[in-house]
Amino acid sequence: MINKLKVIHIHTDYKFINNSNIFIGKYFENSIIIIEHEIPYSGPFREDSTFFKNTKHDINQIIKICKDADLVVLYGLELIKTKIAIRLPKNVKIAWRFFGYELYAKKRNVYLSEKTKQAIKIDYLKTPFKILKVFFRKIKTYFSLFIFSGSPNILFHRANLRINFFLALSNEEYNHLSSFCKLPTFIKLPIRSNNCNEDALRSILPLKHKDKLPIIIVGNSKNEFNNHFDIIDLIEQNINKEKYNFTLLFNYGSEKKYTTVVRQKVIGKKYFKTIEDFMSIEDFKLLYKKTSALVINSYRQMAGANVLEGFKNGVKIYLNEKNVMLQWFKNEGFYIFTIEDFENDLKNNNIFLTQEEAYHNLQQLINCSKKYTIYDFQLLLYNNIKNIE
Structure with missing residues (x-):
């Protein structure tokens, strides 16, 4: 025993x-x-x-x-x-x-894009009192921690x-x-492959193609490591942008200057949507059943649960080439795509996985969980x- x-x-x-x-x-x-x-x-x-x-x-x-x-x-x-x-x-x-x-x-600095760094720069001339207040509060905190x-x-x-x-x-x-x-x-x-179901996948794939405005999720949270600005600018320059529903998951993460500037970039544009309210596990899974593509522009590992949920539901996944997880998923045999692929696919209206690719990713997820x-x-x-x- x-x-x-x-x-x-x-x-x-x-x-x-x-x-x-x-x-x-x-x-x-x-x-x-x-x-x-x-x-x-x-x-x-x-x-x-x-x-x-x-x-x-x-x-x-x-x-x-x-x-x-x-x-x-x-x-x-x-x-x-x-x-x-x-x-x-x-x-x-x-x-x-x-x-x-x-x-x-x-x-x-290694994992933030240049556009993200520019967006979160603090204008010291406009808010000197606030900057000094934060500075002295941090000094006091660090001094106390160091002493004790x-x-x-x-x-x-x-x-x-x-x-x-x-x-x-x-x-x-x-x-x-x-x-x-x-x-x-x-x-x-x-890796867990709970609720992997080929019959369920077979039923939802045609619905994604029939959607008048296919859903493309951009990022997994408010986190600045998502480097939203690069993707937002890429979308803005694309002639097909109004054919899609670009959804930002802003229902998780802390409010910062970054989140304010991201909202300012997308507000009033009908092809962008932000989800601000709490999402239950059931709602999270339902969203991915309806989603055609997920774009994570992070240079670091994040959004693992989102990517795995995407594999279960035939979602086309795009990761930044600087993200070490892109190579991991490739090594594990998944069909996974780059941000450069996303730019080209958006131009060519090719943001869906083929049926063969979707089934392959689902099977690879099952294989990984068994291996x-x-x-x-x-x-x-x-x-x-x-x-x-």
Whole structure:
């Protein structure tokens, strides 16, 4: 009989709590801790979770609970989780479920296009008081952190050195990140092919072609790493732009100067639409059933869930050639396209996958999930933990 390892999952982002389900099986006994926001959590695993607030008292309680675990999984590595990681004893192994922002944000200039950089430049002459106010607030915060526990960058570095496992989607991305940051041992995450259905795909493909204004999703959120401006300008220069519904997903992410300028670029133009309201999982899936193409102009890994949902639903996916995930998907055998392809396809009204391409991508998604299963992931992680005990 296998001796199950006690695993504690720590979440701060409600969207990813369901990710814990890849640990369900014979190797792990799972507990979930949710650090709640002002709005209470009401999604999956709520009844099985323990809730805390982001207070010094509650963080101490979380650390106390985690000291009895074999493995603690941190979903994202923001400041609060770096503090938890640093304070856990060495006998407790730590896995970092990588989301992207943790490392890519440290090299923003590398992953932002020139148009994005220009759009988010701050005009110091127009807002001197606001700039000074923000500057002094940051100085005060960093001084306090440095005196009592170290700056955020120092804490991040210490946490990274303490963490045992780095959970991410691909070797390609891990190797790319390792070129500028020493990372913990890589453990590949499994791709899940839930709800892959060829009959369902067969029924929705003709409807996409019949749509009077086929939907093309641009970006996956308000995040500036989407580099929306390059795609908006590309669309504006295209004579076929009024034949499509270009949809920006602005229902997720924080409001910044960037989002204001993006809205100003598209407002009043009937071929652009922004989705601003919260979207349930069901609505998210329904949108992709109706969508013909997805354009992600990010230079970094992001929108993985959007791309996989696109593969399930016959969506033509366009990624930037600077994005390491483009090569990963190609290596896995998917039909995937570049931003240059998008520009040409828009001119030639060729933004749909062929039936053959759509079925191929669906089958490749199923093949990937069979080639490296949730069971394979669990066994690999379990053995790695046992090997360093």
